[in-house]
Every structure is written in C-alpha cells, then in structure tokens.
Amino acid sequence: MTLRVPRRTIAAFIGPAVAALAIVGVAPLLYALWKSFHDFNLTQLARQRWVGLQNYQTVLTDSDFWDAIGRTALLFVSAVPVQIALGLAIALVLHRPGLTFWKTLTRLSLVLPMATTYAVVGLLAQVMLNQKYGVINQMLGWVGVDAINFIGDPTNAFIAVILWDVWQWTPFVALVLLAGLSTVPPEIEETARLETRSPWTVLRHVQLPFLIPSLVAVLILRTADTLKLFDMVFTMTRGGPGNATEFIAILIERVGNRQFDIGLAAAQSIIMLAITIVLARLYIRLFYREVS
C-alpha cells in the first residue's frame, strides 16, 4: 500500500536536495556547455567570442585528445584483467571455510587501499618507486633485477601507474567478488563439491553464473573510475614524462588549468560527460531494475 500524500509534502521533503544538487551539479554543466561554444582563454579574455562547434571540431581532430582516450583505454585493458584475476583468487581463498579469525583480519586489510587518499597513493609511488632510494627497486635487486627508472621513463611510468592502480583497486574487486560468491546458495555449492573434486569445475559451472552481476559491476565501475582517474596520476607523474601518462582527466586539467583554454576544456568535458551518461545508464539498467 502506498501512503497518499499531498504533493506539497513530497516537495518539502525532496525539494531542498534537488535544488542543492541542481545548483552544484547541473548549473556548472550548463555553464560549461555554454562556454564550449566560445573561444575562451583566460590569458586572452578580450578575445572571447562565439565560435559555434569549432571547439568540438578541434577536440575531435586533436591527436592529443585521441591519444589520451587511447591511453585511458590501454590502462583499463591492462589493469582491470589483472585486478579481476587477482581479486578472484583472493575472493576464493577468503570464501573457503576455516581460519575465520585470520580471514576477518585479511578482509579488514583489504579495506585499507581503496580508502586511502588517492593523492597519497601517488606520493607513495614517488617514494617507493624512486630509482635510487625506492624500496621496490631494492627488492627487485634482491632477486637480481637491475634498478628500474619507473617515473622518468615513458613506458615504465605507464607500467608504474598500472601497478599502482592494481594495488589500490584489486582489494575492491576482491571484496565485490567475495560478496558475489556469498550469493551462491550453500546447499548448491556443497552438492557440487560432493560431486566433483575439481575446484575449477565448481567455479566454472556453479559459482561463475552467480558472479556475473559482480563482474559487470566491476567492469562498469572500473570504467567510470578509470575515466575519472586524476589524483593518483597527477601526484605521481603529472601526466609525464612527456605525456606518457596523460589520461583523459589529466589532459582536460592541463588544457584548462595549465593552458587556460577553458573553451576547449569545456568541449572535452562535455564529450567525456556524454560517455559517462551512457555508462551510468547501462549501470542503472543492469542494477536498479527494482526501483522503477
């Protein structure tokens, strides 16, 4: 049964939140949309004028923009499979019965990386990956690998970002998949284990179907977060060396904040927003069916 409530009451409950979010979340977007049709550079304010779709044309034919998109995609396809593989392994270990206390402790330690201030994660990379003073290179030395210049070399810097993204987000993936594993009805899992000794068969035929929603959630959220990725990379490499680690959010920041070309940055933002909305719609369609 639904309570019958006058529309005024509903508005009183929900109006303030809607108004607040419209002011801080929508008004700036409209402003960005407006500015994206202008030639608007903070260093040449006098030159400000309407240019129509010219900024969009510049963005879509700009190799920097496509390179940044390509890099962002490359980061996604290199980091996320590793996160899923490692995360699944961790989730399967934690899902097994026994050693309850130690598993609780491990699960708590998994919470730490994803809560850590992203900027600090980048700073940690600077300290731990330093060619001379970094502990990672010391450890590589123990197993006979020569010190690697992680931050200063374009390819290595990209690999370092992947490694660090894997460190921060594998635990998240593990916990999401663990939640997925716990949705398998225990009696089904037990029956399967009696019938086969191979954990692989159980995973493939019994657990995997229940893991699909978690995997989809991981894929969509990691896509969104990779598109948003800024803090960690900015503190670690500022998009460099050169523009080896200039992902899409870093590129927009550079154009807007270091080249002062707000019009162009706005056009890039609007394109990025369009991608975002498509993603969000997909996510909602898959996960929030019960609401409508």
Place this chain on the structure above:
Amino acid sequence: MAAPMQARSLWAEGIALALIGLFCVFPFYWMVTTSLKTQLVALADPPVWWFTPTLANYREVLFEDRVGVSLINSLIVATSTTALAVLLGCPAAYALARFEFRGKTDLWFWFITNRFVSPVVLVFPVFLISRELGLRDTHLALILMYLTFTLPIVIWICTDQFRSIPRELDEAAMLEGASQWRIFRSICLPLAMPGVAVSSILSFIFSWNELLFAYILAPNAAKTAPAMAISFMEGYDVPYGKIMATSTLIVVPVLIFALLASKHLVRGLTMGAVK
C-alpha cells in the same frame, strides 16, 4: 592420510592470507617508517630498514609548514559537507522510499549518475563562477561542491535503510493523526540511524580524500591537506620524510573510519549494487 593433507592445505591457505595482508599493508608500513626518517636516512641508497626514528618531520610539517592549518581546513570542509548532505539527503531519501510521485525514476537516475561524473568536468565552470561570486579560496565553495558526491551517497544508502523499515509503523502513526514530518522525524529517522551513520562516514572519507576541486578552487587560505601534501613536490630537493609525515597525518583518520565502516565501504563504492 587425510589429516596431513588438510594440515598442508591449511598452511598454504595461511601463507596466502599473509601474502594478501602484506600486499595491502606494506605501503603503509613504508609510509610510516619513512615519515620517521631524517632526510639523510630517507635518501640512503640502498634504503635502510633499521634506523633511529625521529618525530622531527611531524614537528616541522605541523608547526612550520601549515599542514596543521590544512588539516583543520580539511576537517571543516569534510564535516560541514557531510552534515549538510545528511540534512538535505535524509528527507529526500525518506520521500524516495515512501512516496509515489511522477518523475521518481528519473530523479533516481539523476542522483545515481552523479557517481559517474568526473570532477574535472565541473571544476573549471565552478572555478569561473566562484570567482564571480567571490567564493574562490573559501571553505564554502568546497563544501558546496563536495555535495555533488556526498548528497547522492547519503540519499542512496538512506533510501535503502528507510525501505527496510516496516511501513506498518508509518501507517499506525498516521491513524494516530501524526503528521508526515513527525512520522519521519520521530519514528523513521531514529530507526534509520545505522544508515545515516554509514553514509556520514563514507561522505566524510570521500570529502577528506578529494584533491581536484581543492587544488583548483582553494589555493591558499582554504587549502586542504591533500593539496598541501602535493605542494611539497615542487622544488628540486624533495623532502621525502616530510611528505610521508603529511601523508600519514592525512591517511590515519580515513583508515580508522574505513575500518569502522568496513562492511559498508564496498556498498558505498558500488552505490548499493553490491550488498
């Protein structure tokens, strides 16, 4: 035969758990120990694991480098935006959970979309607007902008929480003649306190961690701790000990909160899709 097999697999499992734990915790260990090193020790090649710890870095960053002020700025901003989000978000969540109205699904969709919007999309227009309004470099600008992610978090988690409260309670109170507001205020809100607490912790964590808005909108007076930490990176001689001391000061409170809300952190990050 079964017993030794089982013992061995238990050992293997124990080692796997230890490795997972080490993987997660080691960077924090390195952060804290580096913060206790003098610059000379921090720049030892190869890095040293045993040394005489010193608190000099903490003394310097807190009392000479304005990190103390930036931590207070962070605290002001994160607490205020969380309080504001709870104040605005709880009634909205209650309405979404209890009332039927046109456009509810669209509203819901819009709230959720905010989880996906990158701050970099908003930050430049907001920079220009805040300059016009004289809000640049104020706490208020950050508090308002952080609502873009704190408000949705509160609304999502609390809507779930309100849904779990039996409607019969509302209906009984209604028959007694209680107003809608009173039902919300005196019956449902107290019962929804766990959800309010969790969403407050999560919005605090996310606001405390935020860098991009802080970096662009608050360069001096209202500078928050993460923005302060990265300002040490400028210059040639990078003070590793000081950077790690600042990082430790930033991270310790969020980690405590994260452990407190550990069961709900994943739910918060997936916007409730994963329980």
